[in-house]
Amino acid sequence: MKIIICDDDSEIIQQITGFLDTITKQRKIYFDISSYNCGDDVIQNNEKFDIAFVDIEMPGIGGLTATKHLQDKNPNIIIFIVTSFQSYLDDAMALQVFRFLSKPLDKNRFMRNINLAIDIYQKSTQNIAVETHDKFYNIFTRDILYITIEKRKACVVTKDCKLQTQNNFEFWKKLLDEYDYFAQSHYSYIVNLKNVTNFSKTDITLSANGKNFEHIPISRRFYTSFKDSFQKYIGVTV
Structure with missing residues (x-):
């Protein structure tokens, strides 16, 4: 399963990667993870991804534009918006993202929702x-x-x-x-x-x-x- 993480906070990237490592050990699911620190790098990437974690406020191209790009290239991608800025939620809702994860990340909520996303992904590809x-x-x-x-x-x-x-x-x-x-x-x-x-x-x-x-x-x-x-x-x- 291919996952992309885009966040200008390297600690958040490490935290999400650590959570995914835990899922790998628990469910024996391998994740191919690509991580970026700005939306500009996402726009230049045309790979296919299954799940994305995208920050909204980043240098250069913002998270909403990066999210739209990912959805255009991957119509069935499952998007998690990771943000501290609640004012952007209405705009993100219009993009039909899967979940909003507030910073600082709550591990229990993250694990519950990534497990649900994986289940939905597996069923939807049947x-x-x-x-x-x-x-x-x-x-x-x-x-x-x-x-x-x-x-x-x-x-x-x-x-x-x-x-x-x-x-x-x-x-x-x-x-x-x-x-x-x-x-x-x-x-x-x-x-x-x-x-x-x-x-x-x-x-x-x-x-x-x-x-x-x-x-x-x-x-x-x-x-x-x-x-x-x-x-x-x-x-x-x-």
């Missing part, structure tokens, strides 16, 4: 076979935007296409129940929480590939459970 009337497709769970019902058939809508499947909606509901980043918002919609930009009591906005998918419905019956699932996903205690 393939699911989708059978249509004439073909089989292998897709990553992370590429699913939502599942819906059209003409009495369950449709899997990904970032790039819509597939009308041979399986019914209940099949997909049961299959995706083990993935804690999917939640039902309506009797005929299951949504990937990773792509949720915002939601109200009536609809949800999803974002993928720089596009917004608006008006995914959310019903009164499912609003509370959907909100709880979303808050759990982003690390808010419910």
Whole structure:
């Protein structure tokens, strides 16, 4: 698993690296870690990364610009913002980062959230076979935007296409129940929480590939459970 750390504080880089070493010993997961002290170096790097830890306030190019660059090059990257500056959080939220880690770093919170990120990464890179009337497709769970019902058939809508499947909606509901980043918002919609930009009591906005998918419905019956699932996903205690 490739990880990038960008922070102008070398002690923070050492601390994060030490925490990751502990995860390696506990879970036998090897991390290929690249570390940088400024956003300019991140912009010049075109490698693929799975997880990033990015400071916001740095010399030269700031952390928000560096984060956008990483997301453009790695659409499925899991981003941790590491900062002492709470005033930037609204801007960072718009980039759909995974977690905000305040300085000084709390080890227990760090370990809890990096373990969750690893679990999400491992699940999101699993393939699911989708059978249509004439073909089989292998897709990553992370590429699913939502599942819906059209003409009495369950449709899997990904970032790039819509597939009308041979399986019914209940099949997909049961299959995706083990993935804690999917939640039902309506009797005929299951949504990937990773792509949720915002939601109200009536609809949800999803974002993928720089596009917004608006008006995914959310019903009164499912609003509370959907909100709880979303808050759990982003690390808010419910």
